[in-house]
Amino acid sequence: MARKPLLHYFNGRGRMESIRWLLAAAGEEFDEKFMETAEDLDKLRNDGSLMYQQVPMVEIDGMKLVQTRAILNYVANKHNLYGKDMKERALIDMYTEGVADLYELVLLLPLCPPEQKDAKVDFIKEKIRTRYFPAFEKVLKSHGQDYLVGNRLSKADILLVELLYNVEELDPSAIASFPLLKVCPCVCTLSPSEQALKTRISSLPTVKKFLQPGSQRKPPMDEKNLEKAKKIFKIP
Amino acid sequence: MAGKPKLHYFNGRGRMESIRWLLAAAGVEFEEKFIETREDWDRIRKDGSLMYQQVPMVEIDGMKLVQTRAIINYIANKHNLYGKDMKERALIDMYVEGVADLNEMTIVFPVHPPGVKETKLSEIKDKAKNRYFPAFEKVLKSHGQDYLVGNKLSKADILLVELLYNVEELDPSAIASFPQLQALKTRISNLPTVKKFLQPGSQRKPPTDEKTIEEAKKMFM
Numbered sequence: 304m305a306r307k308p309l310l311h312y313f314n315g316r317g318r319m320e321s322i323r324w325l326l327a328a329a330g331e332e333f334d335e336k337f338m339e340t341a342e343d344l345d346k347l348r349n350d351g352s353l354m355y356q357q358v359p360m361v362e363i364d365g366m367k368l369v370q371t372r373a374i375l376n377y378v379a380n381k382h383n384l385y386g387k388d389m390k391e392r393a394l395i396d397m398y399t400e401g402v403a404d405l406y407e408l409v410l411l412l413p414l415c416p417p418e419q420k421d422a423k424v425d426f427i428k429e430k431i432r433t434r435y436f437p438a439f440e441k442v443l444k445s446h447g448q449d450y451l452v453g454n455r456l457s458k459a460d461i462l463l464v465e466l467l468y469n470v471e472e473l474d475p476s477a478i479a480s481f482p483l484l485k486v487c488p489c490v491c492t493l494s495p496s497e498q499a500l501k502t503r504i505s506s507l508p509t510v511k512k513f514l515q516p517g518s519q520r521k522p523p524m525d526e527k528n529l530e531k532a533k534k535i536f537k538i539p
Numbered sequence: 540m541a542g543k544p545k546l547h548y549f550n551g552r553g554r555m556e557s558i559r560w561l562l563a564a565a566g567v568e569f570e571e572k573f574i575e576t577r578e579d580w581d582r583i584r585k586d587g588s589l590m591y592q593q594v595p596m597v598e599i600d601g602m603k604l605v606q607t608r609a610i611i612n613y614i615a616n617k618h619n620l621y622g623k624d625m626k627e628r629a630l631i632d633m634y635v636e637g638v639a640d641l642n643e644m645t646i647v648f649p650v651h652p653p654g655v656k657e658t659k660l661s662e663i664k665d666k667a668k669n670r671y672f673p674a675f676e677k678v679l680k681s682h683g684q685d686y687l688v689g690n691k692l693s694k695a696d697i698l699l700v701e702l703l704y705n706v707e708e709l710d711p712s713a714i715a716s717f718p719q720l721q722a723l724k725t726r727i728s729n730l731p732t733v734k735k736f737l738q739p740g741s742q743r744k745p746p747t748d749e750k751t752i753e754e755a756k757k758m759f760m
Contacts, residue, residue, distance in 0.1 A: 354674050355637050366629060372608070373632035380625045389616045393602060396609035401591050438590050 308333040308363040311347060313535055315528050316521045318371050318410070319359045321462055323520065325375055327513035328461045328504075329382035335519065341535050372403075379458040391453045398442065398451055398459040402466050405435045409469050413524045414538065424473065431470060436494065439463060443496040449503055456507070464504040467497060472523055544569040544599040547583060551751055552744045553646060554607050555595045557698055559743065561611055563736035564697045564727075565618040571742065577758050608639075615694040627689045634675065634687055634695040638702050641671045645705040649747040664710050672717050675699060679719035685726060692730075700727040708746055 308326065312319040314337040326333050338344050338358070348356045352367050360369045364381075368374045379385040379395075386392045408427050415423045442451055451459045471493075493501060504510055513520050524532075532538070544562065548555040550573040562569050574580050574594065584592050588603050596605045600617075604610045615621040615631075622628045644663045651659050678687055687695045703724050706713045714720045727733055736743050 354633060355640070355670055364626070366626065368629055368633055370633050370636035372636050373629055376632050377625060377629040380628060389613060390600070390602065392616060393604055393609055393613040396612050397590060397604060397606050400606035400608050404591070434591055 307331075308361055310335045311338070311352070311360040311362070312358050313338045313532050314521070315524055315532055316410075317359075317532070320521055321371065321406070321465060322359060322361065322374050322378070324465045324513065325378050325384070325458060325461055327519065328456075328507065328510050329378060329384060330509045331378070331382065333519070338535055339531070341537060344535055375399075375458060375462075384456060384458045384461070386453055386457055387455075391457075394452045395457050395459045398439070399462055401435060401438060402459070402462050405430065406462075406466055406469070409466075409473065413529050427473065436497065440494050440496055443500060449500075451500075456504075460500065460504055461510070464501050464510075467493060467501050543567075544597055546571045547574065547588070547596040547598070548594050549574050549755060550744070551747050551755075553595075553747070556744055557607065557642070557701060558595060558597065558610050558614070560701045560736065561614050561620070561694060561697055563742065564692075564730065564733050565614060565620060566732045567614070567618070569742070580758065611635075611694060611698075620692060620694045620697070622689055622693055623691070627693075630688045631693050631695045634678065635698055637671055637674060638695070638698045641666055642698075642702050642705065645702070645709065648709070649749075649752050660709060663706065664713070667706050667710070667713055672714065672720060676717045676719045679723060685723075687723075692727075696723065696727055697733075700724050700733075 308331065310319060310322065310333055312335070314335075323333075338347070344358070347353055347358070347360070353360055354367075354369045357369060359371055359374060360367055361374050362368075363374075363377065366377075368377060376385070386395050405427075408423075408430065412420070412423060412427070439451075446454075448454045450456055451463065505514060512518060544567065546555060546558065546569055548571070550571075559569075574583065583589060583594070583596075589596055590603075590605045593605060595607055595610060596603055597610050598604075599610075599613070602613075604613060612621070622631050641663070644659065644666070648656070648659055648663065675687070682690075684690045686692055687699065699720075700723065703714055703720060714724065728737060735741060
C-alpha cells in the first residue's frame with residue numbers, strides 16, 4: 304500500500320483535475336500515465352482496467368477506481384476531508400454537488416460550437432451570479448468560520464476554490480486586456496467571503512505548491528489539446 | 540429527530556424516485572409535499588428552503604437537504620447501507636455512479652420530443668446491454684455473493700435494482716441474458732420493505748407519461 308496513486312487520463316484537466324487538486328491538497332503524491340492516442344484508451348479498455356470503459360481511472364491502494372465521485376470520496380475519506388459525522392458529511396456533499404453542477408457547465412464549454420459559445424458563457428455567468436455564488440456566500444456568512452463545514456478543511460473547500468479559479472479564467476477577454484488584474488470586472492468578481500476563502504485555501508502549503516509552475520496542475524484547455532482529446536475519445 | 544422525513548417534489552418519479560426507493564428499502568416512513576402549481580413552485584423558491592433553487596429537497600433530522608447524491612448518501616450512512624469501511628464505500632460509490640449514469644438517461648427520457656425519443660431509446664438499450672449490465676453481472680459473478688459489496692445490503696443493490704425495473708419498462712428483455720442481475724432483482728424485490736414498496740398503494744410513482752410532462756412544462760417553463 305506504499306505505492307503512489309497512479310492516475311490514468313489524457314494530459315489535460317477534464318474530469319481528472321478535481322482529483323489532482325484533492326490529492327495535492329491532501330499532500331498525497333501521485334504519478335500520472337497519460338493517454339496520447341485512441342489506441343492508448345483502447346488498450347486500457349481491453350485489459351479490463353476500466354469498469355465502464357471510461358476514464359478517469361485511478362489505481363490506489365490496490366483498487367482500480369473509476370467514476371470521479373467515487374475517487375474523490377475515497378481520497379476525502381482517506382485524508383479526513385469529509386467532516387466528523389453524518390450530518391457534516393451531508394452538508395459537505397450538498398456543497399460539493401452544487402460545485403459539481405457548475406463545474407460541469409464550465410467543463411463542457413470547450414466542446415460548445417463556436418457560434419453558441421457566447422450565449423453559453425452568458426448562461427454560465429448568469430447561473431454563477433444568481434444561483435451558485437449567492438449560495439456559497441450565504442454559507443460562509445452564516446457562520447463566519449474559515450471553512451465551509453465544521454470549522455475544518457474538507458473536500459468542499461478545496462473543490463469550491465478550484466471552481467473559483469476556473470470561473471476567474473472564464474472571461475478570456477477580461478484577462479487578455481487586464482493580465483495583471485486578479486478578477487475580471489464583471490459578474491465573475493468574487494465576493495469578500497469567497498476571496499477570503501480562496502486566499503486562505505491557496506495559502507495552505509500543499510495547495511500553494513500545487514499552484515506553482517512545475518506542479519501537476521494542468522493548464523486550461525487550448526485548441527491543440529482539445530483536438531488531441533477529441534481524437535482519443537472519438538468525439539466528432 | 541423523531542419526525543418523518545418530508546420530501547418536496549413534483550408528483551412523479553424524476554430525481555426523487557431513487558430517494559423514495561432508498562427510504563422505503565431502509566424501512567423509513569416518509570411524507571411528501573407535492574409541488575402542483577406555479578404558486579407552489581414560486582413559494583418554495585422564495586422561502587429560502589432550496590440552496591440552489593432546485594428540488595429534490597428533503598427535510599430530515601433538522602436539515603433541508605438538496606442535491607440527490609447528498610440526500611442518498613445521508614440516508615445510506617444513517618441506515619448502514621454504505622459498507623463497513625473506506626474501501627467498501629469506494630466500491631459502493633463506483634457502482635452507484637455507474638447506475639446513476641444510466642439512470643440519468645431513463646429520467647430524462649420522457650422529456651424528449653417524439654422524434655428524438657427513438658434515438659435515445661436505442662442509446663439506453665445499447666448502453667445497458669453493452670456497458671453497464673455486463674459490468675454489474677461481472678461483479679456479482681466474481682464473488683458469487685448475494686449483494687454487490689461486502690456480502691451485505693447497501694445502497695448499490697437498491698439503486699441497481701431500481702435501475703433494472705426502469706430499464707425493463709423501456710425494454711422488457713433487458714436483463715434476459717444476465718442471470719446474476721435477474722437473481723439480484725428477485726432477491727432484493729423479496730425483502731419485506733421492498734416488496735411492500737413494489738405493491739400498489741405504496742409511495743412508488745408510476746412511469747412518467749406524456750400528459751404529465753406537458754402539464755409540467757406549462758407550469759415551469
